[in-house]
Amino acid sequence: MCIAIVIGSIRAARLSDRPALYLKTQFEQAGHQVDLVDLRELNLPVFADNPEMPAGAHHFIESIKQADGVVLVSPEYNHTYGSALKNALDYLRKQELMHIPLACVGVSNGFAGGVRALLMLRASIPTLGAVLTPMVVPVPMAADTFPNPDGQTCTNEKVSGQLATLVKELGVYSEHFGAIKSALQG
Numbered sequence: 001m002c003i004a005i006v007i008g009s010i011r012a013a014r015l016s017d018r019p020a021l022y023l024k025t026q027f028e029q030a031g032h033q034v035d036l037v038d039l040r041e042l043n044l045p046v047f048a049d050n051p052e053m054p055a056g057a058h059h060f061i062e063s064i065k066q067a068d069g070v071v072l073v074s075p076e077y078n079h080t081y082g083s084a085l086k087n088a089l090d091y092l093r094k095q096e097l098m099h100i101p102l103a104c105v106g107v108s109n110g111f112a113g114g115v116r117a118l119l120m121l122r123a124s125i126p127t128l129g130a131v132l133t134p135m136v137v138p139v140p141m142a143a144d145t146f147p148n149p150d151g152q153t154c155t156n157e158k159v160s161g162q163l164a165t166l167v168k169e170l171g172v173y174s175e176h177f178g179a180i181k182s183a184l185q186g
Contacts, residue, residue, distance in 0.1 A: 001032045001174045002034070003027050003070070003071065004035045004066075004069075005035070006039065006070065006071065006085070008072055008081065009075040009082055009107075014040075015142040015146065019142070019145075021152070027167055027171075030171060032171060037064075057091045060088055061092065064096050064100070069100065069171070071102070072103070074114060075108065080120045089128065099131060099180060100131065101130070101177050102130040102131065103136075103137075103169070106138045109142050114138050131177055133169050135165050140156075144156075
């Protein structure tokens with residue numbers, strides 16, 4: 001199974017990359033192939049529905065299309081998910097995410113852990129045809145929860161337990177929905 005993990009922040013001082021890197025390791029240890037999609041590296045222009053698609057958009061769309069499951073790791077900015085992630089999602093059409101299991105992780109340096117961003121994000125994802133997994137993981141106090149930039153250390157047992165459940169759940173959903181997607185297309 002291939003899992004695409006999208007780092008939904010492009011800010012220089014972001015924290016979303018830390019849980020994304022942690023998840024990458026966890027998925028790999030569970031036997032999954034991982035495509036880490038960093039929106040900062042893609043440098044997507046503001047979506048304008050132009051006939052010529054920028055190279056970064058092609059890469060993003062192909063990463064999503066090739067994935068058996070997707071994790072969106074989103075910061076919370078102004079009580080919602082960030083504009084970089086919103087912009088990237090605007091490049092997707094319904095057929096790219098149709099029947100693909102999708103999990104959401106919220107990241108904040110506050111106590112709520114991006115819960116408001118998760119609520120807004122989960123409200124918009126079904127319109128793209130993705131299948132939301134039940135497990136939602138808010139990461140509060142992200143700089144303390146993931147103190148190292150490499151994301152390999154999680155100091156919050158509750159968060160690490162929730163992320164372990166997310167890895168298992170998305171793996172199971174990806175396997176089963178892969179069969180459903182194949183049956184519907186064939």
